[in-house]
Amino acid sequence: MTGTTRTGVSGTFTASHRSFEGQPHTHRWHVLAWFAPRSRQDARTYRANLDRVLHAWEGRELPPHLQEGEDIAAWIGRMVGCVEVQVSRPDERIHARWMAA
Numbered sequence: 001m002t003g004t005t006r007t008g009v010s011g012t013f014t015a016s017h018r019s020f021e022g023q024p025h026t027h028r029w030h031v032l033a034w035f036a037p038r039s040r041q042d043a044r045t046y047r048a049n050l051d052r053v054l055h056a057w058e059g060r061e062l063p064p065h066l067q068e069g070e071d072i073a074a075w076i077g078r079m080v081g082c083v084e085v086q087v088s089r090p091d092e093r094i095h096a097r098w099m100a101a
Helices: 043-057 069-080
Strands: 007-018 024-035 084-089 094-099
Touching: 007 043, 024 043, 024 069, 043 069, 069 084, 069 094
Parallel strands: none
Antiparallel strands: 007 024, 024 084, 084 094
């Protein structure tokens, strides 16, 4: 069998950020993180790592360097060590994706 396999885990968090005009507002962010199973870690370990990062933002205002979905996705990717992150606000039909180089 050829191809690339990935293990995905997901989570959500609610946080505020500032619009381009500087106005704070809140969103419910949906996150899907994809891992390259190097050592066949259990998906529960990946999920626990993602949950830890998302929990730190729950109910807070995101810092200035994380105002856009693309920045949020990249930051999550680096924090949890995955190969791809998708961040979305489905009700608004807005999506962002980061992929490791």
